[in-house]
Amino acid sequence: MSVTETLNEGLKRAYKLIVTAQELDDKVNEKLTEAQPEIEMKGFRKGKVPMALLKKQFGQRLMGEAMQEAIDAKMGSHFEETGDRPAMQPEVKMTNEDWSEGDDVHVELAYEKLPDVPEVDFAKLKLERMVVKAGDDEVDGALKSLAENAQDFEDRKKGSKAKDGDQVVLDFVGRVDGEEFEGGAAEDFPLTLGSGQFIPGFEEQLVGVKAGDELDVTVTFPEEYGAEHLAGKEAVFSCTIKAVKAPKPAAIDDDLAKKFGAEDLAQLKAQVTERLEAEYAGAARAVMKRKMLDLLDETVSFDLPPSLVEAEAKQIAHQLYHDEHPEDHGHDHGEIEVTDEHTKLAERRVKLGLLLAEIGRAAEIEVSDAEMTQAVMNQARQYPGQERQFFEFVQQNDQMRQQIQAPIFEDKVIDHIAEQAKVADKEVSKEDLEKAVEALDQE
Known part of the structure; x- marks a missing residue:
């Protein structure tokens, strides 16, 4: 041959x-x-x-x-x-x-062919990492939020009318076409008004009720309701109001701490502080990553495969079109014009993608099976009750596995570069960090 x-x-x-x-x-x-x-x-x-x-x-x-x-x-x-x-x-x-x-x-x-990517001297990269300490105000605010989530309810004065956010304790019996249906009755049921726990329209009709009131609540089950025999049907619920209770935030004390698995309030505060600072560190890492990629884009140069740039530019144009036209769910919109702006962004993405891939390959960076499994589990939680089907879908779909693996690989490469670059920590306020994060979205 x-x-x-x-x-x-x-x-x-x-x-x-x-x-x-x-x-x-x-x-x-x-x-x-x-x-x-x-x-x-x-x-x-x-x-x-x-x-x-x-x-x-x-x-x-x-x-x-x-x-x-x-x-x-x-x-x-x-x-x-x-x-x-x-x-x-x-x-x-x-x-x-x-x-x-x-x-x-x-x-x-x-x-x-893929280009020959030049080696990068990471030690010459000078980066700044923003550091934010959780202040007393942030910790107190987080504790207050926990207390609200752990709130209890106490009886309102006799004759008080229920408000949105109150808890109404009631008995009810539901009927469709005059006949009771399975699962349509309960006694001493605690319902928080505005929680969206019941069929749309139900809770709104209980605003203004008082303990001792008896009333009929008429609602229509949604067309997509899980029980087919009830979907789209009108139902009448005969309700007896047992009590009207006002929300009472839990006290910020050792008892609250124990509800969230801490030994006492001091330990809960320490956990909250750690969680807040971990969130700040994640945001600061995103800011530093952008600066790192900007530096690499500015300082490293090599030929880019035109076919990759063209394909990426078309993908960007298509995605931006659907972002701007969320009502258009199909793909019969015809060919979308690729602008110079799309091409410029595509060139950056292709360059950085090839560069990070080569750095990762040279450093023998890999995504472990354990890391991949954890990432799949995290995504599977978005589909309650269908986790097994999601796992099977990922196993059978190479493209989906690549989509999950790619950001893990990229983050490991970013960390590899950061370990060798000159990174200076700079303590800043929470507001400064927030402004830096907002700037990322505007670029």
Whole structure:
């Protein structure tokens, strides 16, 4: 098999490959020899069918398979010898379409190779990491929020009317077409008005009730309601109000701490402080990461595969179109124009993507099975009751696995760079950090 270079321009490469008729014949014979021991044919014992007869019977059928394997093998050898890594799937085209058995096969191979990415001296990168300490006001605010979430309710004065946010204790019996239905009745049920716990329209009709009131609440089950026999049906709930209670935030004390798994208030405060500062550190890391990527974009330069830039620009244009037109859920909007702005952003993304990938490869950075499993578990929690189906979907979908793996890999590369760069910690206020985070969204 011969290989002749026909194009070497920038990152573009093209070659002519010739697979000789003899090479194809040898490949077919090899496959027949491999299969011969298992072949049975009338008049011959198993494994004793003559090669000439096998070739007559199966040779033509195996020719296409042999041709593909021969071409794939030569392409593999070519990439191994040259060190080229295609940016996208190579184009492979058979040029002698009038080929018949006994002819050589002429193939054209074309691709864009990934560029040679220059090494980066990370020690020359100067970065600043914002550090925010959790102040007393932030800690007190977080404790107050915990107390509100752990709130209790106390009886309002006799005759008080229920307000939004109050708890109403009631008995109720629901009927559809005059008939009670399963799950439509309860006694001494505590319902917080405004919680959205009941069917839309139910809680709103209880605003203003008093203990001792009896009333009918009429609502319509949503069309997409889980129980098909109730979906879209009108229901009447006969309600008896037992009590009206006002919310009472829990006291910020040791008892509150124990509700959240801490030994006492001091330990709860320490946990809250740690959590707040971990949140600040995460935000500060995002700011530093952006600065790092900006520096890399400014200081590192190499050729970019046009095909990757074009594909990324189209993806950006498509995504921005749907961000601006959320009502358009389909893809029949026709071709979306790619602007210079889209292309410029695509060039940055492609450059940084290739750069981080090369840094990770050189540093032998990998995403472990444990890290991948944890990431999948985190995403599976977004689908309560369907976690198993989500796991199976990820296992069967290479693209989904890559989407989950990519940000983990990128974060590990960012950490690898930060460990070698000159990073100076700078203590700032929470407000300064918030402004820096807001600036990220505006860029």
